[in-house]
Amino acid sequence: QVQPVESGGGLVRAGASLRLSCTISGRTFNNYHMGWFRQAPGKEREFVSAITSTGDNTYYADAVKGRFTISRDNAKNTAYLQMSSLKPEDTAVYYCGAKTRFYSGSLTFANPYDSWGPGTQVTVQS
Numbered sequence: 773q774v775q776p777v778e779s780g781g782g783l784v785r786a787g788a789s790l791r792l793s794c795t796i797s798g799r800t801f802n803n804y805h806m807g808w809f810r811q812a813p814g815k816e817r818e819f820v821s822a823i824t825s826t827g828d829n830t831y832y833a834d835a836v837k838g839r840f841t842i843s844r845d846n847a848k849n850t851a852y853l854q855m856s857s858l859k860p861e862d863t864a865v866y867y868c869g870a871k872t873r874f875y876s877g878s879l880t881f882a883n884p885y886d887s888w889g890p891g892t893q894v895t896v897q898s
Contacts, residue, residue, distance in 0.1 A: 773798070773886075773887060774796045774797075774798055774799040774804060774870045774886065774887045775796060775797060775798060775887060775889075776794050776795070776796045776806075776868040776869065776870050776887055776888065776889035777794065777795055777796070777797075777868075777889050777890070778792060778793065778794050778866060778867065778868045778889040778890070778891060778892040779792070779793050779794075779795075779892060780792040780793050780892060781866060781892030781893045781894045782893075782894065782895070783895045783897065784858055784894075784895070784896055784897070785896070785897050785898075786858060786859055786860055786896055786897065786898050787857060787858065788858050788896070789854070789855060789856045789857075789858065790855045790858065790894060791852055791853070791854050791855070792808070792852065792853040792855065792866055792868075792892060792894075793850055793851070793852055794806060794808075794850065794851045794852075794853075794868030794889060795848075795849050795850045795851075796849055796870055796887075797849070801844075801846050801849040801850075802825055802826070802846040802873075803825060803872060803873050804825055804870040804871060804872060804873060805822060805823065805824050805825050805870070805871045805872075805873060805875065805879055806822065806823050806825075806842075806844060806851040806868065806869070806870055806871075807819070807820075807821070807822035807823075807868070807869045807870075807871065807879050807880075807885060808820040808821045808822070808842065808851075808853045808866060808867070808868055808869075809866070809867045809869060809882055810862075810864035810865065810866045810867065810894075811864055811865050811867065811891075812863060812864040812865075815864075817867065817882050818833065819831075819833050819880045819881065819882070820832075820833055820836055820840065820853070820866070821833065821836065821840055821842040821853060822842065822879035822880060823842045823843065823844050823851060824873070824879075825873035827843070827844050827846070830842050831879060831880055833880075835861075836855075836862075839855065839856050839857045839858075840853060840854065840855050840856070841853070841854040841856075842854075851868065853866070855894070858894075858896045859896060860896050860897065860898045861896075862894060862896050863894060863895050863896050864893075864894060865891040865892065865893050865894075866891060866892050866893075866894055867888050867889055867891045868888070868889040869882065869885035869886075869887065869888050869889075870885060870886055870887045870888075871884055871885045871886055872886060
C-alpha cells in the first residue's frame with residue numbers, strides 16, 4: 773500500500789504563493805497517477821488538480837485554473853502543487869491522493885484514489 777505524505781502548507785496573505793509537495797514511499801512512484809484535493813471546514817472534499825503517471829496529462833478545477841500548476845518529478849518520488857495568487861477561499865486542508873496507473877477513468881473524483889495522505893493546512897488571510 774502506497775502512503776502519500778504532504779508538506780508545504782502554511783499561513784499566507786492573499787496574493788502570495790505556496791508550493792505543496794507530496795511524496796510516497798514503498799512503491800514505484802511512476803506507477804501512480806497523483807491528485808490534489810482540498811477540504812474546507814463544513815464542506816466536502818473537492819478536486820483541485822491531477823496529473824497522470826507519466827506527467828503527460830494534467831487536470832485542474834475551474835477555481836484554480838491559471839493560478840495553480842501541478843507537476844511531478846518521478847526521480848524524486850514527488851508531486852508538486854504550485855499555488856499562486858492565493859485567495860482566502862483557497863483556505864482548506866489539502867490532500868494528496870495516489871491511484872494506480874492502470875486506471876483509465878476520471879481523476880477528478882475522490883472515490884477512485886487508492887491512498888491518501890494526512891493532509892496539510894493552507895490558510896490564506898485577506
